[in-house]
Amino acid sequence: MASLSIRSLGKRFGPVDVLHDINLEVEPGEFVVLVGPSGCGKSTLLAMIAGLESITTGEIRIGARRVNEVPPRDRDIAMVFQSYALYPTMTVRRNITFGMESRRVPKAAQAAALARVASLLQIEPLLDRKPAQLSGGQRQRVAMGRALVREPALFLFDEPLSNLDAKLRVEMRTEIKKLHQTLGKTTVYVTHDQVEAMTLASRIAVMHQGRVQQFDRPRIVYERPANMFVAGFMGAPAMNFLPAALATVADRPCVLLPADGAAPVALPLPPVAGEAALVPGRRVILGIRPETIGLAPAAGAAATVEAVAEVVEPTGPDTMVVARLGGRQVIARFDPDTAPDPGDRITLALDPSRACLFDADTHRLI
Amino acid sequence: MPYPQAGSAGPAAIMQRLRRLPLTPPLVLAPSLIATLVYVVGFALWSAWMSVSTSTLLPRYGYAGFVHYRALWSNHRWGIAYTNLFLFGSLYVAGAALLGLLLAILIDQRVRAEALWRTVFLYPLAISFVVTGTVWRWIFNPTSGVQHLVRSLGWHDFSFDWIVRRDTAIYTVVITGIWHASGFAMALFLAGLRAVDPDLIKAAQIDGAAMPRIYLRIILPTIRPLFVAVLVILLQFAIKTFDLVLALTSGGPGIATTVPAIYVYDLMFQRGQLAEGAAAAVMILAALVVVLVPYGMWASWRRSRV
Numbered sequence: 001m002a003s004l005s006i007r008s009l010g011k012r013f014g015p016v017d018v019l020h021d022i023n024l025e026v027e028p029g030e031f032v033v034l035v036g037p038s039g040c041g042k043s044t045l046l047a048m049i050a051g052l053e054s055i056t057t058g059e060i061r062i063g064a065r066r067v068n069e070v071p072p073r074d075r076d077i078a079m080v081f082q083s084y085a086l087y088p089t090m091t092v093r094r095n096i097t098f099g100m101e102s103r104r105v106p107k108a109a110q111a112a113a114l115a116r117v118a119s120l121l122q123i124e125p126l127l128d129r130k131p132a133q134l135s136g137g138q139r140q141r142v143a144m145g146r147a148l149v150r151e152p153a154l155f156l157f158d159e160p161l162s163n164l165d166a167k168l169r170v171e172m173r174t175e176i177k178k179l180h181q182t183l184g185k186t187t188v189y190v191t192h193d194q195v196e197a198m199t200l201a202s203r204i205a206v207m208h209q210g211r212v213q214q215f216d217r218p219r220i221v222y223e224r225p226a227n228m229f230v231a232g233f234m235g236a237p238a239m240n241f242l243p244a245a246l247a248t249v250a251d252r253p254c255v256l257l258p259a260d261g262a263a264p265v266a267l268p269l270p271p272v273a274g275e276a277a278l279v280p281g282r283r284v285i286l287g288i289r290p291e292t293i294g295l296a297p298a299a300g301a302a303a304t305v306e307a308v309a310e311v312v313e314p315t316g317p318d319t320m321v322v323a324r325l326g327g328r329q330v331i332a333r334f335d336p337d338t339a340p341d342p343g344d345r346i347t348l349a350l351d352p353s354r355a356c357l358f359d360a361d362t363h364r365l366i
Numbered sequence: 367m368p369y370p371q372a373g374s375a376g377p378a379a380i381m382q383r384l385r386r387l388p389l390t391p392p393l394v395l396a397p398s399l400i401a402t403l404v405y406v407v408g409f410a411l412w413s414a415w416m417s418v419s420t421s422t423l424l425p426r427y428g429y430a431g432f433v434h435y436r437a438l439w440s441n442h443r444w445g446i447a448y449t450n451l452f453l454f455g456s457l458y459v460a461g462a463a464l465l466g467l468l469l470a471i472l473i474d475q476r477v478r479a480e481a482l483w484r485t486v487f488l489y490p491l492a493i494s495f496v497v498t499g500t501v502w503r504w505i506f507n508p509t510s511g512v513q514h515l516v517r518s519l520g521w522h523d524f525s526f527d528w529i530v531r532r533d534t535a536i537y538t539v540v541i542t543g544i545w546h547a548s549g550f551a552m553a554l555f556l557a558g559l560r561a562v563d564p565d566l567i568k569a570a571q572i573d574g575a576a577m578p579r580i581y582l583r584i585i586l587p588t589i590r591p592l593f594v595a596v597l598v599i600l601l602q603f604a605i606k607t608f609d610l611v612l613a614l615t616s617g618g619p620g621i622a623t624t625v626p627a628i629y630v631y632d633l634m635f636q637r638g639q640l641a642e643g644a645a646a647a648v649m650i651l652a653a654l655v656v657v658l659v660p661y662g663m664w665a666s667w668r669r670s671r672v
């Protein structure tokens with residue numbers, strides 16, 4: 001087990017700046033997920049940790065050792081690739097032992113390590129097959145086996161589940177989490193799937209356009225997203241964003257939300273970090289998660305707004321309702337029993353204590 | 367659609383209807399299949415028949431038995447030609463494939479001006495055998511080529527006279543052939559190397575394998591089917607060798623570099639011995655069979671083992 005520190009890391013491909021000033025301190029045994037949209041630089045960052053890409057600026061330390069100039073084989077890492085990258089002409093057995101052969105591990109130790117990993121991943125019956133004779137899920141297991149057999153200081157995963165079908169993906173996700181709980185190895189895991197990030201991570205680094213937007217525990221990232229990009233990226237359906245303004249009503253700061261035709265609705269202030277920023281008249285964006293919107297029993301209660309249900313989408317456990325509120329579309333997650341019908345006039349109860357306020361210009365969390 | 371459509375009879379509509387017919391694939395393949403059958407199988411059988419016929423200058427269809435084969439094998443010149451075929455064939459195929467592979471691996475290391483190197487090495491293939499042979503004849507010629515050049519630079523006892531010596535002349539043919547074809551092998555191998563999943567190489571690097579081991583154990587085994595393709599193509603170049611030898615050595619000195627193709631041409635069209643020429647042609651086919659049948663058996667054995 002080792003820690004990983006990434007300090008002021010930058011990467012440039014010719015004239016293109018791909019990563020800017022990345023700083024991450026990963027504790028020993030942590031499971032850190034790098035998540036972000038395609039092309040944001042996740043794989044490049046992982047390849048730099050692995051030593052497969054050169055470092056333009058900054059430094060990477062694994063444990064106490066600076067590894068900037070250390071070749072991949074000496075970094076004490078193991079990696080699982082999105083394509084699995086199994087050696088196609090070798091059997092599963094040779095795939096798993098190839099690394100040990102390259103490092104001249106004694107035959108007896110190789111056999112013991114192979115047996116341990118094969119039973120851990122339940123791939124004993126596959127050992128004499130070639131990769132082409134395996135299903136997607138089996139290949140995935142073998143790729144994991146090849147990484148696990150090394151007992152490295154650091155595990156790296158690059159979208160290991162994105163080539164699996166939905167059901168298998170969920171199963172393997174659970175299995176990876178279980179493996180991490182058993183082995184407790186420091187892990188960096190890349191995905192573009194925010195659900196994977198939320199379920200697996202001890203901490204999530206949300207990336208966008210080559211920068212880390214937020215690096216924190218999943219719950220914080222979800223509930224207190226650092227900016228509107230993170231707020232919109234994490235969670236499906238995405239957080240609702242409603243333009244609003246700060247005001248003072250009866251000596252108490254509140255948020256004025258424009259409503260259909262009628263006067264703006266004054267909502268109690270969501271939790272904010274800097275009280276000093278609460279200048280009346282400041283333009284803000286109110287961020288509301290679909291599941292924090294409820295149906296009010298009666299109009300006129302506190303923190304309620306009138307809206308019209310436009311589209312109703314049952315998903316099974318929940319029903320998504322797209323409503324029109326103050327000229328904006330809002331998505332709410334309702335219990336199937338209480339969901340309205342399309343066209344209904346409804347009263348939505350908002351929960352300001354679970355809402356977020358963003359600056360209308362910088363899009364940062366206030 | 368960029369062009370106007372006349373009802374449903376536009377070219378696109380016709381193509382679509384054609385595609386739906388179950389007959390289309392056989393119909394499209396038929397011309398080349400028929401041509402292959404007639405030219406390859408048909409003429410091979412005809413040659414076989416001719417080789418046991420009483421033909422001389424013109425085809426005759428009487429049966430003569432195996433006299434022409436006996437005549438062929440009792441001829442010293444044919445023995446040399448047949449030995450040369452195997453000697454030249456194996457050295458040329460192995461040499462061109464190995465050199466091509468080596469060049470491809472070197473270029474695969476992301477060298478500068480890669481396109482230039484590729485063109486330079488591929489260029490010889492664009493030059494006909496006759497020109498190649500003529501130019502290399504000058505290069506090998508002791509009085510005008512390398513020997514002359516080195517001697518005029520001051521090394522007066524330098525000697526490079528392979529082309530005029532009976533025991534070494536065939537190697538000048540091999541060298542010229544390799545020069546001509548290795549760029550072609552390189553192009554095929556390079557395409558194959560470039561198609562290998564780069565993640566495989568990254569995985570092997572993390573697995574601690576050094577570059578030679580990565581090539582030997584992972585990349586080259588992955589492109590094994592390509593080796594077969596390259597070897598088969600080179601092999602049929604080797605067996606067809608005719609104009610290269612003619613231009614380079616004219617089969618000489620003496621008969622030292624005669625190859626079966628020259629021999630067949632001589633018998634059939636110079637000396638009017640059609641039947642014996644056909645027998646020689648059948649022996650060339652036999653040489654191919656000797657190489658390809660064991661390979662085919664080996665390949666299907668491997669497949670059954672997987």
Ligand SMILES: Nc1ncnc2c1ncn2[C@@H]1O[C@H](COP(=O)(O)OP(=O)(O)O)[C@@H](O)[C@H]1O
Pocket residue numbers: 013016018036037038039040041042043044045
């Ligand atoms: N070898 C390379 N040369 C030039 N640009 C590259 C190279 N590799 C990646 N990039 C660019 O870097 C950016 C980040 O790529 P990548 O790390 O693969 O993104 P992600 O894994 O987050 O989808 C992309 O815009 C991509 O085009």
Ligand SMILES: [Mg+2]
Pocket residue numbers: 042043044
């Ligand atoms: Mg990627």
